[in-house]
Amino acid sequence: MPETNAMERSVSELVQLIEMDADNWSAYVDLIGALVLSNALPEAEELGLKSLTLFADNPEAVDHLLYAVGNVYYTAGAYDRAQTFFDRITLESLRLDAALMQAQSLYGQGQYKKALAFALTYTEKVPTDVDGHVLLGRVWLALNNLDTAKDMFDKALGLDADHYGANFGRGVVAVSNGDAQHNEWLEKAKQLNPVQFKSDAEQLDGLLTVLGGN
CATH class of the missing domain: 1.25.40.10 (Tetratricopeptide repeat domain)
Known part of the structure; x- marks a missing residue:
């Protein structure tokens, strides 16, 4: 999965990074991850959706934010919602990670044949x-x-x-x-x-x- 410093940085430190540089999209990604780890899912969702709008013109940022927001919904058990974000990812490395998450999401929904397709795609590549x-x-x-x-x-x-x-x-x-x-x-x-x-x-x-x- 994408490397992140979310576990090493406190929420307050990440907020400070964003305040110093509002264009630092990776800090937004890390902050979303930190909020998920803190089980602050509503806050993570809100930040993620706002960030997608803020960085809409930056394809790389959008892909990483789509993955981060998808992970928020996956963690919350909203598998259908998570999949809508994973499906929009275009960056190949993230698409692989997303394939595993989608397989897990579909498995959690009991959609085993669909989960199989994503899981096979992932294991063939990794x-x-x-x-x-x-x-x-x-x-x-x-x-x-x-x-x-x-x-x-x-x-x-x-x-x-x-x-x-x-x-x-x-x-x-x-x-x-x-x-x-x-x-x-x-x-x-x-x-x-x-x-x-x-x-x-x-x-x-x-x-x-x-x-x-x-």
């Missing part, structure tokens, strides 16, 4: 990205294609054996295939992130019911 393969695995799992889901999670584990999502997803595939005993992947996932595992495990029965067609 084959070493673990998160891309994990997302593909989840999409294939949702489409009840266990063999392909298994392959995707295995690829992700080949890139990072300690990735929580890859281990959990591979464990779900194993359970779905009737291998509930000595599930090394679910055990590893639990060790890696006990809190997230507890949350995901509570949804596991429902997922397996869907996969079983019951």
Whole structure:
């Protein structure tokens, strides 16, 4: 994803940068990111929309701001709205990042076939990205294609054996295939992130019911 200093700079410092140079569009992008990290989503949305108008004549600024605003809506769970901003990005490097975000957005909406198209586009261009393969695995799992889901999670584990999502997803595939005993992947996932595992495990029965067609 685009590099940003949002995590390193406080909101007040970024505001000062903008006050010193109102044409510093990257400071606006960082400030939107900082507001998102602070969970100040309404403020981030307002700033983002105003910034798009302010820098409407700067294509590079517009692309980065479109991504930033799309991320605001994605974080808020407004996936349809996020997608309208991601779709407008023209800068190739950002379009790749946006493809992953769109795939995640569509997956969150349950539009798995559309999510698949974006996820495939992303992983073809960035084959070493673990998160891309994990997302593909989840999409294939949702489409009840266990063999392909298994392959995707295995690829992700080949890139990072300690990735929580890859281990959990591979464990779900194993359970779905009737291998509930000595599930090394679910055990590893639990060790890696006990809190997230507890949350995901509570949804596991429902997922397996869907996969079983019951």
